[in-house]
Amino acid sequence: MRTLFFLLFSASCFAQTSPKIHLNQEGFYINAPKIAILTNIDNTGLFYVMGNNGDTVFRGQISAPEKSKNSSLICRTLNFSELNQPGNYRVFVPGTGSSYPFTISDHAYLKTATATLKGYYFLRASMPIEAQYGGQWSRPAGHPDDKIEIHPSAATDKRPAGTIVSSPGGWYDAGDYNKYIVNSGITMGTLLSAYEDFPAHFDKLKTQIPESGNQLPDIIDELLYNLRWMLTMQDPNDGGVYHKCTNAEFDGMVMPGVTKLPRYMVQKSTAATLDFVAVTAQAARVLRKFDKILPGLSDSCRNAAINAWQWAIRNPGLLYHQAELNKKFEPKINTGAYGDGNLKDEWFWAASELFVTTRDKTYELWIIDKLEGTVRLVSWNSVGLAGAYSMIRNEKNLPPNFINNLATIKTRVKEFADSLLSRQQATAFRTVMGGSAKDFEWGSNGVAANQGIALMNAYFITKEKKYLEAALSNADYILGRNATGYCFITGAGSRSPMHPHHRPSVADGIADPVPGLVAGGPNPGRQDGCKYEFTEPETSYTDDDCSYASNEIAINWNAPVVYLLNGLEFLLSQK
Numbered sequence: 001m002r003t004l005f006f007l008l009f010s011a012s013c014f015a016q017t018s019p020k021i022h023l024n025q026e027g028f029y030i031n032a033p034k035i036a037i038l039t040n041i042d043n044t045g046l047f048y049v050m051g052n053n054g055d056t057v058f059r060g061q062i063s064a065p066e067k068s069k070n071s072s073l074i075c076r077t078l079n080f081s082e083l084n085q086p087g088n089y090r091v092f093v094p095g096t097g098s099s100y101p102f103t104i105s106d107h108a109y110l111k112t113a114t115a116t117l118k119g120y121y122f123l124r125a126s127m128p129i130e131a132q133y134g135g136q137w138s139r140p141a142g143h144p145d146d147k148i149e150i151h152p153s154a155a156t157d158k159r160p161a162g163t164i165v166s167s168p169g170g171w172y173d174a175g176d177y178n179k180y181i182v183n184s185g186i187t188m189g190t191l192l193s194a195y196e197d198f199p200a201h202f203d204k205l206k207t208q209i210p211e212s213g214n215q216l217p218d219i220i221d222e223l224l225y226n227l228r229w230m231l232t233m234q235d236p237n238d239g240g241v242y243h244k245c246t247n248a249e250f251d252g253m254v255m256p257g258v259t260k261l262p263r264y265m266v267q268k269s270t271a272a273t274l275d276f277v278a279v280t281a282q283a284a285r286v287l288r289k290f291d292k293i294l295p296g297l298s299d300s301c302r303n304a305a306i307n308a309w310q311w312a313i314r315n316p317g318l319l320y321h322q323a324e325l326n327k328k329f330e331p332k333i334n335t336g337a338y339g340d341g342n343l344k345d346e347w348f349w350a351a352s353e354l355f356v357t358t359r360d361k362t363y364e365l366w367i368i369d370k371l372e373g374t375v376r377l378v379s380w381n382s383v384g385l386a387g388a389y390s391m392i393r394n395e396k397n398l399p400p401n402f403i404n405n406l407a408t409i410k411t412r413v414k415e416f417a418d419s420l421l422s423r424q425q426a427t428a429f430r431t432v433m434g435g436s437a438k439d440f441e442w443g444s445n446g447v448a449a450n451q452g453i454a455l456m457n458a459y460f461i462t463k464e465k466k467y468l469e470a471a472l473s474n475a476d477y478i479l480g481r482n483a484t485g486y487c488f489i490t491g492a493g494s495r496s497p498m499h500p501h502h503r504p505s506v507a508d509g510i511a512d513p514v515p516g517l518v519a520g521g522p523n524p525g526r527q528d529g530c531k532y533e534f535t536e537p538e539t540s541y542t543d544d545d546c547s548y549a550s551n552e553i554a555i556n557w558n559a560p561v562v563y564l565l566n567g568l569e570f571l572l573s574q575k
């Protein structure tokens, strides 16, 4: 026994860290499931969990092999869920080596959950990032956006082409420096929902931003920075909302504000306007309790939402078709399109948020009319579930005669979550993510996080723990239990993206990328034409800044990660 112990001790101390042990590189909650996956190692013996001092604290059996459905990897499960002593550990597999370090703790996600919210501060467009808050990533203000030209596609009598308007602030969309209402919409909806679902958590959460210490929670301060920009995207003359505030062509890979290319307000669209309705209606509701600190803002949001809704009713079919637009207008616009051909879910979301906020029956009819087929995973072009979540969350404030409709909506959400849950045991990484090879698309980490949110909503409906544990499996996925072995959040874990497609991270001359940002994730579409070492669905990821299809950061996939990690921290820490 003594010799065995000694052998293990020395083996683990000097053992190489092995990337073949894939696990959450941050940590696990005390009473939560704990799993690592061993890939392409022929070993069905024992594995060990060792503390920092080399003591073995747990010993378990390596499972039988299983081929992953989403790649050629052969996977074995190492389950150490029973270990529930707080501490710092590594998994050790004799002959293979040690895993990255991890903790078991009551606040396993807190640090990273906070960092993902802080990530938005670094994306703020028109103000400097100061060293006091941004550390080594401080930088001058980016695009001031106080002189935006009305593009010919957006011209009206009152605002002819070339009219100058002001649209400062807001977050940059992603690795690029443009600001798009559609993508801002679902991002804001997700973050507002995080606050609505977990106010007690966010009321205390400090992210060290310039506004920290004022009377508002930091998440609200961060949201306001983008909300105030969004409000400038509405034409006060008719209530319609411009699709985007953008360059004609993407800026080069330089720091923000270096290029001085003209910026344009491009075509109003029904999708942008409906997403704007949903966000401002939800903001009106969420900000109501801060009326004393933000006098009039909640009312302004409500009015903005109603005006935009009326514009959409008058203009129900104005889709954004960049190629068509470029046949008619100069300059041609070649930045992100966010064009969506099906707006049923946008109507549903907008009507849901207005209904919850105003209780006006007009919107109820739209909800019922648009329900069929809108329960699909949330993404920038699929926003129906966001409306369903808001109605479920605000059940108590809905008119009593809505109860049957709400029951239907709950059933749909639960069924959707059940279909996700049922796939978990069939994935070799034991995550809900990867239940279908189609999960691996542009921004697949957003898919993983949004699946987590759907599962958490099923938990809210049923209070059944299995949904929370399934949501956790996707947090584990994002934090490292995936085929690539990356913890996909910059600055988190042991092996995280170093070269995201993010202009400041490329151009700032600092080795570490801007922290708290989520990389897109595996995407076998590989639309960027970069070199990928692996190309199977769950492995087609490359940590190269040329790879905008697998390694770009974006506000719409950071937001569900903010929701997932903060929500799980709130629900699973024993407080």
Ligand code: 9MR
Pocket (backbone or CB within 6 Å): 174, 175, 176, 250, 335, 336, 546, 548, 552
């Ligand atoms: O940087 C752009 C990124 O934000 C977009 O997601 C991507 C796809 O639209 O395009 C990137 O810009 C590239 C452009 O499409 C082609 N020329 C090189 C640009 C930078 O890599």
Ligand code: 9MR
Pocket (backbone or CB within 6 Å): 173, 174, 175, 176, 335, 336, 337, 338, 442, 443, 548, 552, 553, 554
């Ligand atoms: O997330 C978007 C993805 O679904 C699209 O397939 C892709 C190509 O149109 O564009 C993605 O969004 C990018 C946007 O167009 C420009 N800013 C960066 C976004 C993330 O890559």
